[in-house]
Amino acid sequence: MNFQIATLLGQDGLTNGAIYALLALSILLVFTVTRILLIPLGEFVTFGALTMAAMQMGKTPKLEWLLLGLVLIDCALDIYQQIKRHIDRNKMKMVALKLGYAVIIIALLNNLSLSEIPMIAQIALTLCLIVPIGPIIYRLFFQPLADAPALVLLIVSIALHVTMVGVGLLLFGPEGARTQPFSDTGFRLGAVLLKSQTLWVILVSIFLIVALFIAFERTLYGKALRATAVNRMGARLQGISPIFAGKATFALAAFIGSASGILIAPITTLYYDSGFIISLKGFVGAIIGGLVSYPIAAIGAVAVGMIEAFSMFWASNYKEIIVFTLIIPFLIWRSMNSHNVEDDE
Amino acid sequence: MTQATEKNLLDISDLHVAYGKVEALTGIDLTLKEGNLVTVIGPNGAGKTTLLSAIMGILPSKGTIHFNGQDFICPNVETLVGHGLGLVPEKRELFSTMSVQDNLLLGAFQRYRRGDKSYDQTLNEIYKLFPRLWERRQQQAGTLSGGERQMLAIGRAMMSKPKLLMLDEPSLGLAPLITREIFRIFADLRSQGVSILLVEQNARAALKVADYAYVLEGGQIAMQGPAAELANDPKVIEAYLGLASKHQELLSS
Ligand SMILES: Nc1ncnc2c1ncn2[C@@H]1O[C@H](COP(=O)(O)OP(=O)(O)OP(=O)(O)O)[C@@H](O)[C@H]1O
Ligand SMILES: [Mg+2]
Numbered sequence: 001m002n003f004q005i006a007t008l009l010g011q012d013g014l015t016n017g018a019i020y021a022l023l024a025l026s027i028l029l030v031f032t033v034t035r036i037l038l039i040p041l042g043e044f045v046t047f048g049a050l051t052m053a054a055m056q057m058g059k060t061p062k063l064e065w066l067l068l069g070l071v072l073i074d075c076a077l078d079i080y081q082q083i084k085r086h087i088d089r090n091k092m093k094m095v096a097l098k099l100g101y102a103v104i105i106i107a108l109l110n111n112l113s114l115s116e117i118p119m120i121a122q123i124a125l126t127l128c129l130i131v132p133i134g135p136i137i138y139r140l141f142f143q144p145l146a147d148a149p150a151l152v153l154l155i156v157s158i159a160l161h162v163t164m165v166g167v168g169l170l171l172f173g174p175e176g177a178r179t180q181p182f183s184d185t186g187f188r189l190g191a192v193l194l195k196s197q198t199l200w201v202i203l204v205s206i207f208l209i210v211a212l213f214i215a216f217e218r219t220l221y222g223k224a225l226r227a228t229a230v231n232r233m234g235a236r237l238q239g240i241s242p243i244f245a246g247k248a249t250f251a252l253a254a255f256i257g258s259a260s261g262i263l264i265a266p267i268t269t270l271y272y273d274s275g276f277i278i279s280l281k282g283f284v285g286a287i288i289g290g291l292v293s294y295p296i297a298a299i300g301a302v303a304v305g306m307i308e309a310f311s312m313f314w315a316s317n318y319k320e321i322i323v324f325t326l327i328i329p330f331l332i333w334r335s336m337n338s339h340n341v342e343d344d345e
Numbered sequence: 346m347t348q349a350t351e352k353n354l355l356d357i358s359d360l361h362v363a364y365g366k367v368e369a370l371t372g373i374d375l376t377l378k379e380g381n382l383v384t385v386i387g388p389n390g391a392g393k394t395t396l397l398s399a400i401m402g403i404l405p406s407k408g409t410i411h412f413n414g415q416d417f418i419c420p421n422v423e424t425l426v427g428h429g430l431g432l433v434p435e436k437r438e439l440f441s442t443m444s445v446q447d448n449l450l451l452g453a454f455q456r457y458r459r460g461d462k463s464y465d466q467t468l469n470e471i472y473k474l475f476p477r478l479w480e481r482r483q484q485q486a487g488t489l490s491g492g493e494r495q496m497l498a499i500g501r502a503m504m505s506k507p508k509l510l511m512l513d514e515p516s517l518g519l520a521p522l523i524t525r526e527i528f529r530i531f532a533d534l535r536s537q538g539v540s541i542l543l544v545e546q547n548a549r550a551a552l553k554v555a556d557y558a559y560v561l562e563g564g565q566i567a568m569q570g571p572a573a574e575l576a577n578d579p580k581v582i583e584a585y586l587g588l589a590s591k592h593q594e595l596l597s598s
Binding site: 220223224226227230231233234235236237238239240241 | 401403421422423426427431432434438439440441442443447450451452454455457458501502505
C-alpha cells in the first residue's frame with residue numbers, strides 16, 4: 001500500500017464513516033427518548049436515495065402513495081378517536097392540515113417536470129415526502145405500545161423493517177439506482193484526486209451533527225426531548241408529552257435517514273434492501289458509544305467506516321465480517337466496565 | 346360576602362382510586378376555592394399521595410374532577426398541565442443529569458410553547474426566593490443535597506405559573522429554618538392569588554398557613570373544616586399536633 005491508495009481508502013472510509021455517524025446519532029436519539037431500537041432507519045436511507053433517483057429519471061416517485069396511505073389512516077384514526085370522545089376544533093384543523101399537506105406534495109410531484117427542476121428542489125421535495133412518514137409510523141405502530149417492554153418494541157421494530165423493505169421493492173422495483181453528484185468538480189490535493197461528493201458528504205454531515213448538538217444543548221425543545229429520556233414522569237409533569245417527543249424524534253430520524261440516502265446516492269448504487277446493512281454499521285457505532293454517549297458513538301461510527309475501507313483493500317471478501325466482529329470485543333469491554341446505571345432517585 | 350362569589354377552582358366528588366383490587370381512596374369529596382390554600386393531612390399510607398396523583402391524571406380514577414370550570418374525565422397529565430395544574434410529586438422526579446437551570450427552564454416548557462416569553466422574569470424571581478439554586482445553577486440536579494432538591498422541585502413547579510399548585514410533602518427532609526421559609530413562601534404565593542393544595546406531615550405548620558383543611562384517614566375524609574378550627578379540635582390535637590408538641594417539649598427539655 002502506498003500513500004496514494006491510503007488517502008483514497010481514507011477518503012472512502014471518512015465518507016462512509018460520516019454517514020454511519022449520522023445514523024448512529026439518530027439511533028441513539030430515538031433509543032434514549034423512546035426506548036425503541038429503530039431498525040427501519042436504513043429504509044429511510046434507501047427511500048431517500050431511490051426517490052431522488054426516480055426524480056432524476058423523470059419518474060414520479062411511487063412513494064407518494066405510501067405517504068398518502070399513511071396520512072389517510074392517521075387522519076381516519078384521529079377522526080374516529082374524536083367521535084368516540086368529543087370533537088375538538090383544533091384537532092380537526094390538524095386533520096385538515098395533514099390532508100392538505102399530502103395533497104399539495106402529491107400535486108407538486110405530479111405536475112412538476114421533476115428531472116428538470118434544480119437539484120436543491122429535488123432534495124427538498126424528497127425530504128418533504130419522506131420526513132412526515134417518520135412521525136406517522138411512530139403514531140401508528142409505537143404510540144399504542146408506549147408502556148410495552150423493550151422486547152416488544154424491538155419485535156415491532158423488526159417487523160416494521162421487514163415490511164418497509166417489502167414496500168421498497170413494491171414501490172421502487174428490484175433495480176439499483178445512482179444519482180448525479182451534487183457538483184461535478186474534483187479537487188487535487190497533492191497527488192490525489194478528491195471527489196467533490198466526498199466533500200459534500202463530510203461537510204453536510206458535520207453541519208448536521210453540529211446542528212443536532214446545538215438543537216439538543218441549547219434550545220428548550222431539544223432539552224425537552226432530553227428531559228423525556230432522563231425522567232419520563234418528570235417530563236410529563238412539565239407538560240412535555242412523550243407522544244410529542246416520540247413523534248419529534250421519529251421525524252428527526254426520518255430526516256437524517258433520508259438525508260443520508262440523498263448524500264450517498266451519487267457514490268454508491270443502492271437497492272431497495274441496501275439500507276439495513278448501512279444502518280447496521282451506524283448501529284455498531286452506537287453500540288461502541290454504549291447507546292448513551294453521543295460523541296463516542298460518532299467517533300466509533302467513523303472508525304467503523306475506516307476499518308471497512310481498509311479491510312476492503314486487504315480482505316475485501318471479509319469486509320462485513322470484520323466490521324461486525326468488531327462489535328464483540330466492544331460489547332465484552334463494555335459489559336466488564338459497566339457498573340449498573342441506577343434509576344433516577 | 347366576597348367568599349360567596351369566589352368560585353370553586355377544584356371540585357372533586359366521589360373519587361375512587363384502586364391499586365389492582367385494593368381500593369386506596371373510597372369516595373373522596375374535596376373542594377378548593379380560587380385563591381385558597383387547602384391542606385390535606387393524615388397518617389402514612391392514608392392515601393394523600395394517591396389523591397394528588399389521581400387529580401393530576403397520573404392514576405386512573407372513578408368519580409368527577411372539576412377543575413377551572415371544566416370536567417375532566419380520564420385526562421392525561423400533559424393536558425392538565427396545559428390547563429394550569431402543577432404538581433410537586435413526592436418523588437420530585439427531577440431531571441437528574443441536567444443542570445439546575447435547565448430543570449427550572451423546562452418547568453416553563455408549556456409557557457414557552459404558548460409563546461409566553463416572560464418566563465425569564467419568573468426564573469429571576471425563583472432565584473431570588475431560593476438564592477441556593479442561583480449559586481448552584483450549573484450543577485447537575487442529581488448531585489444536589491436533599492433540601493436543595495426540594496427547592497428545585499418547588500421552583501420548577503412554580504416556573505409554569507400554575508393556577509393550582511399541588512405539593513406533596515414539600516418540607517420533607519428540610520431543616521427547620523428552611524421549612525419556615527418555605528411555608529412563608531406558600532403564604533406569599535397565596536396572597537399573590539395562587540391557589541395551593543398542600544399535603545403535609547408537618548400538620549402544625551400546614552394548619553397555620555391554610556384556609557381550609559382535610560384530614561385523610563384510611564382512604565376517606567375523616568374530618569374537615571377551616572384550618573383554624575381544626576387546629577383547635579381536640580381530636581386533631583391529640584392525633585396530629587399533640588404528639589408533636591410533646592415531642593418538642595421532650596426535645597427542648
Ligand atoms: N403502586 C401501588 N400499588 C399498590 N399499592 C399502593 C401503590 N401505591 C400506594 N399504595 C398503597 O396505597 C395506600 C396509600 O398510599 P399513599 O402513597 O397515597 O399514602 P400517603 O398518604 O401518601 O402516605 P405517606 O404519608 O407515607 O406519603 C398505601 O397503603 C400504599 O401502600
Ligand atoms: Mg405520600
